[in-house]
Amino acid sequence: MNDKVIGKLKILADAAKYDVSCSSSGGKRKNDNKGLGNAEGMGICHSYTEDGRCVSLLKILLTNFCIYDCAYCVTRKSNDVQRTAFTVQEVVDLTINFYRRNYIEGLFLSSGIFKNADYTMERLVRVAKKLRQEEKFNGYIHLKTIPGASEELIKEAGLYADRLSVNIELPSEQSLQSLAPEKNYSEILLPMGSIKDQLVQAKEESKLFKATPKFAPAGQSTQLIVGATAESDRQILQLSDQLYKGYSLKRVYYSGYVPVSTDSRLSIITEPPIIRENRIYQADWLMRFYGFDVKEILGEANPNLDLDIDPKLGWALRNRHFFPVEINTADYEMILRVPGIGVKSAKKIVSARRFAPLHFDHLRQMGVVLKRAKYFITCQTKSLQRQDFDSEQLRRRILFGEGSVRSALLTQQLDLFRQVG
Amino acid sequence: MYSYTYDGSFEGLLTVVFEAYERKAWPTTIEPEQLAQPSMFGETVQVVTDEGKANRVWQGLKRRLSATALESLYYTYLWEQTGFERLIFDYARLVFDSPESVEGNYTAPFILQVQQIHKQVHREKHRMEAFVRFQKTADGLYYASISPDFNVLPLIVRHFERRYADQRWAIYDASRRYGAYYDLKQTSFVQLENPGVTPKQQGKLSADQYDENETRYQMLWQVYFDHVNIPERKNPKLHLRHIPKRYWKYLSEKQPRLK
Numbered sequence A: 001m002n003d004k005v006i007g008k009l010k011i012l013a014d015a016a017k018y019d020v021s022c023s024s025s026g027g028k029r030k031n032d033n034k035g036l037g038n039a040e041g042m043g044i045c046h047s048y049t050e051d052g053r054c055v056s057l058l059k060i061l062l063t064n065f066c067i068y069d070c071a072y073c074v075t076r077k078s079n080d081v082q083r084t085a086f087t088v089q090e091v092v093d094l095t096i097n098f099y100r101r102n103y104i105e106g107l108f109l110s111s112g113i114f115k116n117a118d119y120t121m122e123r124l125v126r127v128a129k130k131l132r133q134e135e136k137f138n139g140y141i142h143l144k145t146i147p148g149a150s151e152e153l154i155k156e157a158g159l160y161a162d163r164l165s166v167n168i169e170l171p172s173e174q175s176l177q178s179l180a181p182e183k184n185y186s187e188i189l190l191p192m193g194s195i196k197d198q199l200v201q202a203k204e205e206s207k208l209f210k211a212t213p214k215f216a217p218a219g220q221s222t223q224l225i226v227g228a229t230a231e232s233d234r235q236i237l238q239l240s241d242q243l244y245k246g247y248s249l250k251r252v253y254y255s256g257y258v259p260v261s262t263d264s265r266l267s268i269i270t271e272p273p274i275i276r277e278n279r280i281y282q283a284d285w286l287m288r289f290y291g292f293d294v295k296e297i298l299g300e301a302n303p304n305l306d307l308d309i310d311p312k313l314g315w316a317l318r319n320r321h322f323f324p325v326e327i328n329t330a331d332y333e334m335i336l337r338v339p340g341i342g343v344k345s346a347k348k349i350v351s352a353r354r355f356a357p358l359h360f361d362h363l364r365q366m367g368v369v370l371k372r373a374k375y376f377i378t379c380q381t382k383s384l385q386r387q388d389f390d391s392e393q394l395r396r397r398i399l400f401g402e403g404s405v406r407s408a409l410l411t412q413q414l415d416l417f418r419q420v421g
Numbered sequence B: 001m002y003s004y005t006y007d008g009s010f011e012g013l014l015t016v017v018f019e020a021y022e023r024k025a026w027p028t029t030i031e032p033e034q035l036a037q038p039s040m041f042g043e044t045v046q047v048v049t050d051e052g053k054a055n056r057v058w059q060g061l062k063r064r065l066s067a068t069a070l071e072s073l074y075y076t077y078l079w080e081q082t083g084f085e086r087l088i089f090d091y092a093r094l095v096f097d098s099p100e101s102v103e104g105n106y107t108a109p110f111i112l113q114v115q116q117i118h119k120q121v122h123r124e125k126h127r128m129e130a131f132v133r134f135q136k137t138a139d140g141l142y143y144a145s146i147s148p149d150f151n152v153l154p155l156i157v158r159h160f161e162r163r164y165a166d167q168r169w170a171i172y173d174a175s176r177r178y179g180a181y182y183d184l185k186q187t188s189f190v191q192l193e194n195p196g197v198t199p200k201q202q203g204k205l206s207a208d209q210y211d212e213n214e215t216r217y218q219m220l221w222q223v224y225f226d227h228v229n230i231p232e233r234k235n236p237k238l239h240l241r242h243i244p245k246r247y248w249k250y251l252s253e254k255q256p257r258l259k
Helices: A004-014 A088-100 A117-133 A151-160 A173-179 A185-208 A233-246 A274-289 A311-318 A343-352 A360-366 A391-400 A407-420 B010-023 B051-064 B067-079 B084-097 B109-131 B153-163 B214-228 B236-242 B245-250
Strands: A057-061 A106-110 A140-144 A163-165 A220-226 A251-256 B002-006 B029-032 B043-046 B142-146 B169-173 B178-182 B187-190
Touching: A004 A057, A004 A088, A004 B214, A057 A088, A088 A106, A088 A117, A088 B214, A106 A117, A117 A140, A117 A151, A140 A151, A151 A163, A151 A185, A185 A220, A220 A233, A220 A274, A233 A251, A233 A274, A251 A274, A274 A311, A311 A391, A343 A360, A360 B109, B002 B010, B010 B051, B010 B067, B010 B084, B029 B084, B051 B067, B051 B084, B067 B084, B067 B109, B067 B153, B084 B109, B109 B153, B109 B245, B153 B169, B153 B178, B153 B187
Parallel strands: A057 A106, A106 A140, A140 A163, A163 A220, A220 A251, B002 B029, B002 B043, B142 B169
Antiparallel strands: B169 B178, B178 B187
8 A cells, every 4th residue: 555644654653652651541531522532531551562562542753853862862863764744634634543443542642843842832732622623532632742832832732632741751960961962951840840830720720610621631741761871760769759749740651761872972771671660660659559758669778679579579678677567457558568469459458357357368369479478467466487587588588489499590690691681 | 959040131130039038948059041951859940030029139239239349240240150140149148148238348258259250350341442443334334343251242332432422333242142333322232143144254244345444544553553562672471461362353453464
């Protein structure tokens, strides 16, 4: 098939895929105009790529022409790639036709910066406006906010979009200066602050007037690149913590750096740091859903997460004095901190123990991972563990199984693999 | 020993609960009429579905249970795996015979099991909402065929009604041989028995019945799917955990590449 759009889609999907956000929930946009689409419920992943990531939105750039030269970016000015641009109508047609066939939850539109920030932002807004007003589209729209765009445009974007995001990308000002000399932190944080203010204002007004137009009901998010520069996990997570608290972000996404450049300003890596990215996400979850403070997860003595074990187990091994926890009497908050017990099983435990004292069998049936949890809990003062282990022994037993003698050798091998990888 | 038979409907099953209490005769088995084996021992009770009786049982459950727990019971019916009738009966009996609420008592084995079934059926429902791929026909109908592990078609209708309020669509459950059809006003359940074709062919459309642009958009979707992938991050295990192979048949992006 000879089709211009196919060629554009290849280039502009390729260029957009390093933006990892794919959330499509929290839109609260109902289909009450007998139009197309509904974004009121939870998000849906319609497919998964072979790298195991969710495909929920049509994620594309409007264009990959760009006046900036950020070293980490595949679309940077100095990179020798084919350039192209969609028309507004092409994006609208793709979105509508994909949505009608139940391929996607909506559109995630970003763009390279052509001419200037306002010119680019204006075109992104135009796509969203057309979808909402002409096509009566109530699906999910995520628009990227271009740093430097005027406040009026951001305000207009928020009227049509469910989510707005400004990517920080580099976790420190210093890295930003060396890798993206045209950008600076204050320019990125400015629209973020302005979106936050708009969100607060819209919320206040909606309390007073029922008909207040919605402003980005799914909130705002950002992305940090992991592994392109030398920041520690502690620096990264402290930044996230500040963003969650100071800018009320819905999500901070972490993108393990995929080498798309041989630029000498970057760290030399050959493979994306997937395990590290995963551990950082786990730590992020601990902060948002498990009641952990960033200081409990990482400190001066341990600035980086342990790659072999998850951060919750890591915390438990450093804080043995809180354990064992008695399942039948401990607070929900403390049960949630036991390695091997997640939010769902913690809730089940608290519910079921009102009826009868719980045994280990109950826990197993409820989905508790006893292999890990058993070292940290008692059921009616009984323990499954007769011996006392120190934290190092525990770590080995959980990682390599009980009575394993090959552990030392294996650790060594894993380390070797990691160095090679 | 009492064997109960019923007509296979949810109301029928609730009527069984009513009749059992009425007779104080607790069932050893509950089976749909057409599957029931004549029993040599004990008594067989053939229950005739009675909406009034079913409703009284349902209202009784409603007074004692939350909306989520009621939903779990209905989901257990749609689960359709061996023993589901018994499970619903035992659950209802525990509810009626306990002076206090039994909800959340996960130490009782069938309460935990019903909760786990709820999760299983809900997951299949969610997967169907995600993996249905409509194909546009020449007369403007958006059509999809599914064969879910559990009978979730009644559960997904509302989702698609709200989402596709302005397009006609139909979803056909090929393994249970019935479908849902939305005509821009309401959704009705339809049987499309076509004796001329094999069960596997039931509900399939031929190439000339599609809209002229259908192939183009399937192809664009395949192109998009291939280009959002990051080859350096390839992770087949994770990929398969999210979309097990048995779901690939629905997904146009998992079919041979169109040219």
